[in-house]
Amino acid sequence: MKFPKFEDIILFEDSDIIIVNKPPFLSSLDEREGKEINLLRMAKKYAEDAQICHRLDKETSGLLVIAKHPEAYRHMSMQFEHRKVKKVYHAIVDGTHVFEDLLVDLPILNIGKGNVVISRSEGKRAETWFNSLEYFKHYTLIECKPVTGRMHQIRIHLATQRASITGDKMYGGQPAFLSKIKRGYRLTDEEEQPIMKRFALHARQLTFLKPNGEEITIEAEYPKDFGVLLKLLQKNDV
16 A cells, blocks of 8 residues: 655654654554554654654554654653543544543453453553534544543444444444435445445544643644545535
8 A cells, every 4th residue: 555755744843753644554563564664664764763652553544643762752651651642533433422521431451462342350441531523314423532542442432332433343333335325326336335444533633742841732634535434424414
């Protein structure tokens, strides 16, 4: 898969940090096979001492903070560790759901091989706030504010509310097809392709203190696939 140049995904840069809008399907770090391109490798070609301060799932798009030197990395890592970073994600979920400051407080246990489960006895504390932003006949646009940063936290917490993220097959989400939302749609191909070829989750906004003590809030536009799905819902699924 071809990705944009690193310079083209930078939203902010100073002497300490770089903030990028990560494209979907780009891994944050090296995966086991170690061959495919990833964000860390791209960043190190741009800034030799670059380190990624947190992670996004491969399919998740949106904001990632990269430190340009070890001191900045320590500063950012401490903020993430102590939950000082305010994170906002947007997700499109299956079904119509009215969430008004809904707090999901369910512990998550990492059982290995990229899988997590809810476990009240063994899981680590995990909290996410949810608010519905826009309603459609078959879907809802949700604002997600994770307090903690567990693996797959937003995805599994939404699934517990029977609001699986669209396209997130691991947690019960179904792909979105145009034939489901558009009246009179006639399939011309033998097999209809989903509108999005991944789950609909985007890291939309971050607020934190830069190493110089200045607070920054930055927002990332939706990538093309997320934006197309949302526009199709706004046009056809109302």
